Amino acid sequence: MSFVDQFWQLTVTGLLVGAIYAVIALGYTLVYGVLQLINFAHSEVFMLGAFGGLFAVRALLPSGNINALLSVLLVLAGLAFGAASGGLAAFALERTAYRPLRRRGAPRLAYLISAIGASLFASNLAGKEFGRDSVNLPKDLFTYNTEVFSVFGARVSSQDLVVFLVALAMLLILDRVVSGTQLGRGIRAVAQDADTASLMGVNVERVIVRTFVIGGLLAGAGGFLYAMKFNASFTMGFIPGVKAFTAAVLGGIGNVRGAVLGGLVLGLVENYGQFFLGADYTDVVAFMVLVLILLVRPSGLLGERLGRAA
Amino acid sequence: MTLLVVDDVVVRYGAVEALKGISLSVEQGEVVTLLGSNGAGKTTTLRTISGLHAPARGTILLDGEPLTGKPPHEVAAMGVGHVPEGRRVFPRMSVNENLEMGAYRDRSHLKEDTDRVFQLFPRLAERREQQGGTLSGGEQQMLAIGRALMSRPRVLLLDEPSMGLAPLIVQTIFEIIKQVNDEGVTVLLVEQNAAQALRLADRGYVLETGTMAMDGAAKDLLVDDRVRQVYLGEG
Numbered sequence: 289m290s291f292v293d294q295f296w297q298l299t300v301t302g303l304l305v306g307a308i309y310a311v312i313a314l315g316y317t318l319v320y321g322v323l324q325l326i327n328f329a330h331s332e333v334f335m336l337g338a339f340g341g342l343f344a345v346r347a348l349l350p351s352g353n354i355n356a357l358l359s360v361l362l363v364l365a366g367l368a369f370g371a372a373s374g375g376l377a378a379f380a381l382e383r384t385a386y387r388p389l390r391r392r393g394a395p396r397l398a399y400l401i402s403a404i405g406a407s408l409f410a411s412n413l414a415g416k417e418f419g420r421d422s423v424n425l426p427k428d429l430f431t432y433n434t435e436v437f438s439v440f441g442a443r444v445s446s447q448d449l450v451v452f453l454v455a456l457a458m459l460l461i462l463d464r465v466v467s468g469t470q471l472g473r474g475i476r477a478v479a480q481d482a483d484t485a486s487l488m489g490v491n492v493e494r495v496i497v498r499t500f501v502i503g504g505l506l507a508g509a510g511g512f513l514y515a516m517k518f519n520a521s522f523t524m525g526f527i528p529g530v531k532a533f534t535a536a537v538l539g540g541i542g543n544v545r546g547a548v549l550g551g552l553v554l555g556l557v558e559n560y561g562q563f564f565l566g567a568d569y570t571d572v573v574a575f576m577v578l579v580l581i582l583l584v585r586p587s588g589l590l591g592e593r594l595g596r597a598a
Numbered sequence: 599m600t601l602l603v604v605d606d607v608v609v610r611y612g613a614v615e616a617l618k619g620i621s622l623s624v625e626q627g628e629v630v631t632l633l634g635s636n637g638a639g640k641t642t643t644l645r646t647i648s649g650l651h652a653p654a655r656g657t658i659l660l661d662g663e664p665l666t667g668k669p670p671h672e673v674a675a676m677g678v679g680h681v682p683e684g685r686r687v688f689p690r691m692s693v694n695e696n697l698e699m700g701a702y703r704d705r706s707h708l709k710e711d712t713d714r715v716f717q718l719f720p721r722l723a724e725r726r727e728q729q730g731g732t733l734s735g736g737e738q739q740m741l742a743i744g745r746a747l748m749s750r751p752r753v754l755l756l757d758e759p760s761m762g763l764a765p766l767i768v769q770t771i772f773e774i775i776k777q778v779n780d781e782g783v784t785v786l787l788v789e790q791n792a793a794q795a796l797r798l799a800d801r802g803y804v805l806e807t808g809t810m811a812m813d814g815a816a817k818d819l820l821v822d823d824r825v826r827q828v829y830l831g832e833g
């Protein structure tokens with residue numbers, strides 16, 4: 289089949305995966321905005337969110353048949369528990385891995401090492417507690433998933449549609465929160481000038497914690513979406529994590545809309561790329577994108593906007 | 599009534615002692631100016647009052663209540679407005695949004711106070727949708743002052759509002775400070791532009807490398823030989 293024949297299918301899959309990257313990428317970009325710090329443990333927040341959502345669905349799953357309504361309710365419950373687990377993990381991470389360093393005015397490198405340590409800890413703890421094999425959602429959760437409809441000839445399952453719409457809804461809500469709420473104003477002020485924000489009465493420490501938690505809620509729900517489409521495992525965070533980081537850098541780290549654009553573009557590029565190079569090269573394409581942006585346009589597509597002073 | 603008291607405050611940056619036990623006070627309704635050459639410790643004094651630096655020793659009181667040890671957002675909530683050195687407007691927020699940040703804690707008078715600021719600075723009104731970072735230096739200074747007024751402060755700390763501005767704009771800024779003070783806001787004004795500051799102020803302090811070297815009524819300092827030589831560049 290030619291690229292033209294496959295174009296819409298690749299586009300649909302690319303946007304779907306890209307929307308998940310975007311949801312995770314926001315966590316990197318928001319935290320970078322307020323702290324000028326790459327939270328490398330964010331990938332494990334995503335992983336813990338996936339397990340949180342998955343276990344919740346398993347626990348709630350009734351025996352017997354599942355109709356479409358119940359299926360939707362279970363997905364919503366999974367999202368809620370995934371988000372809650374992610375938010376909690378991010379909160380704990382900020383408290384234990386970062387705040388003590390901030391109090392001490394530690395150098396940049398210390399944050400990076402702390403993040404890697406926290407990351408290894410979370411991933412291995414999950415491996416120990418949740419098992420080393422990958423875990424799937426109960427298969428009969430998506431009996432309705434056999435329904436397939438087509439967009440420009442591309443096949444879309446209703447599950448795919450759910451994943452995409454939920455991701456899209458989260459992106460829109462986040463955008464509203466950042467642009468139109470008190471917390472959003474605080475986040476943007478701290479990102480642009482933390483000292484001056486504090487002089488305006490912004491509790492900078494509280495804004496930082498809440499920024500971590502927002503990133504965690506998104507990543508946790510994103511983890512559940514990812515587990516719905518693929519599966520969950522204690523090592524699942526790493527690759528999507530680095531890709532979401534790539535997406536954030538691609539859009540311009542610190543830039544909220546940039547992260548969304550970066551996620552979607554990366555999802556598309558990676559899927560088009562794999563058509564030409566083969567599925568084994570999906571990840572290679574993504575990381576080539578990262579290296580290329582860093583070489584050619586380190587400020588990303590839309591530039592750092594929340595971050596440094598103009 | 600004494601509104602602001604700084605008593606025997608020491609501030610260190612690592613091994614450097616930036617403030618070596620300074621004291622000053624500001625009465626309700628006064629304009630007090632704090633003079634001194636580069637590196638004397640003027641900015642450090644204002645930042646310490648606002649809670650951005652923790653003093654190693656000494657106390658700071660606002661209307662009898664200790665500010666020492668409080669984080670900046672709590673100090674702001676107690677009624678200290680701070681126009682920082684270098685203006686520090688939020689570069690990627692519009693003029694309107696910058697003013698909103700001034701009213702971050704209490705938005706109940708947002709509309710009224712925004713109108714008030716635009717009345718004081720009509721040039722800002724024309725640029726209300728423009729990003730802070732794209733304003734001229736003078737407009738940024740107006741915005742920084744307007745933003746601080748949005749919180750209805752009891753005392754306004756101003757850190758070199760005339761820095762880098764054309765004489766005509768400096769004139770405007772000083773007139774506004776006078777007007778704001780006439781309406782009841784107490785002012786602590788840090789300046790290198792000593793002549794103009796002393797003409798506006800009731801009293802003045804002179805800081806020399808972390809130590810308070812002189813203080814007195816502004817009209818006395820204006821004719822003081824040492825002040826004239828060192829800070830007014832005369833004879």
Ligand SMILES: Nc1ncnc2c1ncn2[C@@H]1O[C@H](COP(=O)(O)OP(=O)(O)OP(=O)(O)O)[C@@H](O)[C@H]1O
Pocket residue numbers: 611614616634635636637638639640641642643683790
């Ligand atoms: N963050 C810092 N770290 C180390 N030393 C500092 C820091 N900030 C100020 N200093 C030092 O403290 C002293 C006082 O500085 P400060 O900025 O308060 O002076 P100033 O009177 O405001 O000067 P200027 O007129 O240049 O604004 C100077 O010697 C300065 O080098």
Ligand SMILES: [Mg+2]
Pocket residue numbers: 640641642683
């Ligand atoms: Mg200074």
